[in-house]
Amino acid sequence: MNLLANAKVVVPDGVVPGTVHVEDGRVASISEVDEQDVTGWIVPGFVDIHCHGGDGASYTVGDAAQARKVAAFHLRNGTTTTLASLVSSPFELMLDAVHNFRPLVEEGVLAGIHFEGPYLAESRCGAQNPEALRDPDIRELDKLVEAGAGTVRMMTIAPERPGAMEAIEWLSVHGVLASIGHTDASYEVTLEGINAGATVATHLFNGMRPFNHRDPGPIPALIDDPRVTCELIADPVHLHMGTLAFAAHASVAQWAVLVTDAMSATGMPDGEYELGGLNVTVAEGAARLTDSGSIAGSTITMDDAFRNAVKLAGLEVPVASQMASQTPAELLGLDDAGRLEPGSRADLLVYNEDLELQAVMRAGEWIPR
Known part of the structure; x- marks a missing residue:
């Protein structure tokens, strides 16, 4: 299981301070964390x-x-x-x-x-x-x-x-x-x-x-x-x-x-x-x-x-x-593309606070950059 921890996660109805859990190429769950602990963004591919x-x-x-x-x-x-x-x-x-x-x-x-x-x-x-x-x-x-x-x-x-x-x-x-x-x-x-x-x-x-x-x-x-x-x-x-x-x-x-x-x-x-x-x-x-x-x-x-x-x-x-x-x-x-929610394909992007792209994941696999 991949863990993408402690970020502002863009979900279909807003933003969740949380950790994204990925399993078998899909988003397994998104667990909320304390808002003070988050840094950067996780957005859909x-x-x-x-x-x-x-x-x-x-x-x-x-x-x-x-x-x-x-x-x-x-x-x-x-x-x-x-x-x-x-x-x-x-x-x-x-x-x-x-x-x-x-x-x-x-x-x-x-x-x-x-x-x-x-x-x-x-x-x-x-x-x-x-x-x-x-x-x-x-x-x-x-x-x-x-x-x-x-x-x-x-x-x-x-x-x-x-x-x-x-x-x-x-x-x-x-x-x-x-x-x-x-x-x-x-x-x-x-x-x-x-x-x-x-x-x-x-x-x-x-x-x-x-x-x-x-x-x-x-x-x-x-x-x-x-x-x-x-x-x-x-x-x-x-x-x-x-x-x-x-x-x-x-x-x-x-x-x-x-x-x-x-x-x-x-x-x-x-x-x-x-x-x-x-x-x-x-x-x-x-x-x-x-x-x-x-x-x-x-x-x-x-x-x-x-x-x-x-x-x-x-x-x-x-x-x-x-x-x-x-x-x-x-x-x-x-x-199952274009959104982050349980069951969707794990296409996601990791950004830092300055909106610099840090990592790309497609179907649960990290893409070499």
């Missing part, structure tokens, strides 16, 4: 639903060996559950990725695939390759979902594209999360997409029409609807930390998730990289398309996102923890 790469490797090429490398890197940095996010790609690459990643999902290395595109708006494509963009195709979706047998978990769609409403409804019926993003949709069309079955907002604020009080666009429709869970990239490149705080308070932790949107340069030096066939330059940790200067993903880990949310945006540790773990796990329908 992070769940990242939007991650493209790290450690010089990328999910976006659909290669299993690179996917293992990415997942292992982010696991060392606190992400115990992750979706492999691809960018807009030809259908053949998408199908290859499903075939190649399905064994990793069955093995538990990945929780599934998130296709960020290719059914996105040209005017809001950001770092997505415009040559790969196209209208939604139910035939493509059917082949992908059938080949994956549960591997395809989420797809980002611009609701204004022809056929988008039918695709959103089809995805929701077939158990795939439909997410609205990279969109120039109006407020009304965004609501139509939500009514069709969309339940996620891909990196809220980024890659979408900005808010205007006379032409509100997608942002207030997404953030105000309790049916929608909003992704927030918790780095100062994508969002001012005041914007992150506002969004977290407006949607509350039950309907907001921290994501990385990390690309292959995460954990690597500044330099030249690639994303979806486009050249990316990373300077001072900010990734941008070499030609246009558009932001091209982030170079943060979920450890960074969590700490930024607390130290820069001023969120309380339990709130940031819920946004990084419990809410995304519930969004994915995972029963």
Whole structure:
């Protein structure tokens, strides 16, 4: 039995000064201790639903060996559950990725695939390759979902594209999360997409029409609807930390998730990289398309996102923890990830008082860092 003693333990309904008892890969119990004796934090392992790469490797090429490398890197940095996010790609690459990643999902290395595109708006494509963009195709979706047998978990769609409403409804019926993003949709069309079955907002604020009080666009429709869970990239490149705080308070932790949107340069030096066939330059940790200067993903880990949310945006540790773990796990329908309670899988992180990550445990096993 592993004992993680005398810390502030973040549990589903708050914080317990206690010791976590782990047995057979699961949380056996959490016993309370005197509040004066605790130091540091124990939080659930992070769940990242939007991650493209790290450690010089990328999910976006659909290669299993690179996917293992990415997942292992982010696991060392606190992400115990992750979706492999691809960018807009030809259908053949998408199908290859499903075939190649399905064994990793069955093995538990990945929780599934998130296709960020290719059914996105040209005017809001950001770092997505415009040559790969196209209208939604139910035939493509059917082949992908059938080949994956549960591997395809989420797809980002611009609701204004022809056929988008039918695709959103089809995805929701077939158990795939439909997410609205990279969109120039109006407020009304965004609501139509939500009514069709969309339940996620891909990196809220980024890659979408900005808010205007006379032409509100997608942002207030997404953030105000309790049916929608909003992704927030918790780095100062994508969002001012005041914007992150506002969004977290407006949607509350039950309907907001921290994501990385990390690309292959995460954990690597500044330099030249690639994303979806486009050249990316990373300077001072900010990734941008070499030609246009558009932001091209982030170079943060979920450890960074969590700490930024607390130290820069001023969120309380339990709130940031819920946004990084419990809410995304519930969004994915995972029963025993993203929370610490008796019977749950022992995915947990140990932090000191300064919120420096000290140790990572997944399924009761310590991960070498």
